Amino acid sequence: MKKIIGVLVLAFVVSTVFATTIYDVQYTDVAGPDGTYPSLLDGEEVTVTGVITGLKFSGYKDNFYIEMVDGGEWSGLYIHMAGDTTLVVGDEVEVTGTVKEYYGFTEISGYDDTFISVTLLSSGNDIPAPMIVQTLDLTDAATAEPYESCFVEVNDVVVTEEQINFGQWYVTDISATPCQIDDGFFYLDSVEPEIVIVLGMEWAVIRGCLDYSYDEYGINPRTSEDLIDEVSSNENTINANSEFVSCYPNPFNPQTTAFLNLKSESYVTLNVYNIKGEKIKTLVNENLSAGEHHITWNGTDNNNKNVSSGIYFFETGIAKQEHDYTSVKKVILLK
Secondary structure (H helix, E strand, C coil), rough: CCCHHHHHHHHHHHHHHCCCCCCHHCCCCCCCCCCCCCCCCCCCCCEEEEEEEEEEEEHCCCCCCECCCCCCCEEEEECCCCCCCCCCCEEEEEEEEEEEEEEEEEEEECCHHHEEEEEEEECCCCCCCCEEEHHHHHHHHHHHHHHHCEEEEEEEEEEEEEECCCCCEEECCCCCCCCCEEECCCCCHHHHCCCCCCCCCCEEEEEEEEECCCCCEEEEECHHEEEEEEEEECCCCCCCCCCCCEEEECECCEEEEEEEEEEECEEEEEECCCCCCCEEEEEEEECCCCEEEEEEEECCCCCEEECCCEEEEEEEEEECCCCCCEEEEEEEECC
């Protein structure tokens, strides 16, 4: 009897140690002929476990993303057409099915009556924290593939292109390379208040699940709460109650214009700083009359040399008898 128990325990330990993980399904450093990175387990039936990070992708409740409890690169996987479920975000599930490559996107799919089963293991789990990436990381298969189907976020981004085609839009951060934001979980006009994407709009954080579709990676916010601290304005409108209004266009190439609306004659300084905090250009350092003023920057430094692509800051100081006013606006130069 002791030998039988020992064998059973050993079998359990071995099966646990060598169980297939999402990492096993996703990890590869071998590019396919189309430039994507297909799973080394493509076509094989596997059983994996993970915590649900995003639910109701493409509008169906049996399309969801799971991620390994500890998160990290290569830890996310998309589950497609899993059948009728009552799952919620935070559920830990065991999924058995066949690994498939859908035009470069790795998934376990029940499409076309392919066998798939989902077992609820536990509920109320914390989901892995989003991995912070740069927009540049998500524009090339070699650097984006480790984050496929993972929960990610980008910080301090600016809208470089408004919604086009099927609802996707684009933002960039300090890396000055735009990445796609998509509406796989919800449409921006389906929430209250409606979210309207405007060129130059700033977001402190955008997070979501990363998919791959039509040869492009895209972050899919799960709800409006994944879009944090937006700062939007009509860049063509001057607000009579403002001192420094906006920069337009933003992003820009080759030049952008700062709009000021002074309530009274004031001494104004307007300097441009790079991301390192170094002052590279003084645009204004004089008294200006009350009213509107348009100050143009052509992307050069104080030596009239062209600066490189990237994020810059307009710092405006307005000295008046009543009080002093300071404003900082972020602009992005794209070449």
